[in-house]
Amino acid sequence: MKIIKCTDYEDVSQKASELVIQQIKINPKSVLGLATGSTPIKLYDNLVKAYQRKEISFKNVLSYNLDEYIGINREHSQSYYQYMYKHLFSLVDMNKKNIHIPNNDEKQIDKITQLYNEDLNKHQIDLQILGIGSNGHIGFNEPGTPFENETFIVELDEQTRKDNKRFFKSLDEVPKYAITMGIKNIMRSKKIILMASGIEKANAIHKMINGTVTEDLPASILQRHPDVTIIIDQLAGSKL
Numbered sequence: 710m711k712i713i714k715c716t717d718y719e720d721v722s723q724k725a726s727e728l729v730i731q732q733i734k735i736n737p738k739s740v741l742g743l744a745t746g747s748t749p750i751k752l753y754d755n756l757v758k759a760y761q762r763k764e765i766s767f768k769n770v771l772s773y774n775l776d777e778y779i780g781i782n783r784e785h786s787q788s789y790y791q792y793m794y795k796h797l798f799s800l801v802d803m804n805k806k807n808i809h810i811p812n813n814d815e816k817q818i819d820k821i822t823q824l825y826n827e828d829l830n831k832h833q834i835d836l837q838i839l840g841i842g843s844n845g846h847i848g849f850n851e852p853g854t855p856f857e858n859e860t861f862i863v864e865l866d867e868q869t870r871k872d873n874k875r876f877f878k879s880l881d882e883v884p885k886y887a888i889t890m891g892i893k894n895i896m897r898s899k900k901i902i903l904m905a906s907g908i909e910k911a912n913a914i915h916k917m918i919n920g921t922v923t924e925d926l927p928a929s930i931l932q933r934h935p936d937v938t939i940i941i942d943q944l945a946g947s948k949l
């Protein structure tokens with residue numbers, strides 16, 4: 710694991726965006742694995758600025774998102790579909806047919822995991838962006854998830870629902886389920902960047918880097934990946 714220690718959130722976002730920009734420059738047809746949540750917002754902002762400066766184009770980039778809530782539809786303001794269009798896709802020249810966000814249509818629930826997984830397995834992700842939950846989840850692979858899992862439907866951990874309550878009016882409104890790439894899908898990526906900022910991530914970061922590899926702390930599996938870069942600010946790294 711390569712660890713880049715940054716001063717603050719701005720710095721984390723800057724370092725991460727430099728790596729993504731470099732990836733797209735080296736291979737304009739890159740396959741990117743994308744995360745949502747608060748952490749990558751400024752990274753996406755920096756990528757949009759690089760696009761506006763004509764430094765990079767997303768015309769031939771392929772994207773696969775890590776996860777999506779189940780129980781709210783794509784039109785809901787907090788769906789990850791809306792998030793991705795708001796922060797990146799509607800602001801750059803992404804080709805719509807190259808965008809993949811797990812379908813959360815409850816009428817097709819039996820098929821959606823299989824379809825997303827099949828689609829995902831047609832490619833290898835060149836660069837996967839990850840955040841980390843305060844409980845050590847990556848994607849929505851909650852503590853206890855088998856490392857062998859591929860795309861699946863997960864019942865969200867109480868901690869994750871509480872952490873994400875800030876995006877909804879009440880805890881009751883936070884979805885209870887999600888569709889997520891499994892650990893096995895994430896581990897197939899050629900390169901991984903994990904970003905973390907803030908004191909609430911410090912424990913998970915410490916256990917991910919210094920703890921034993923265990924399904925109880927899903928991010929700990931990254932110790933076994935050959936090309937992982939952890940980009941953290943002072944607070945997230947304060948227990949190292």
Ligand code: F6R
Pocket residue numbers: 743744745746747748749775776839840841842846847848849
């Ligand atoms: C989001 C995702 C999650 C988040 C994690 C941290 O697509 O897969 O693992 O990265 O919950 O969320 P934030 O960045 O909001 O603290």
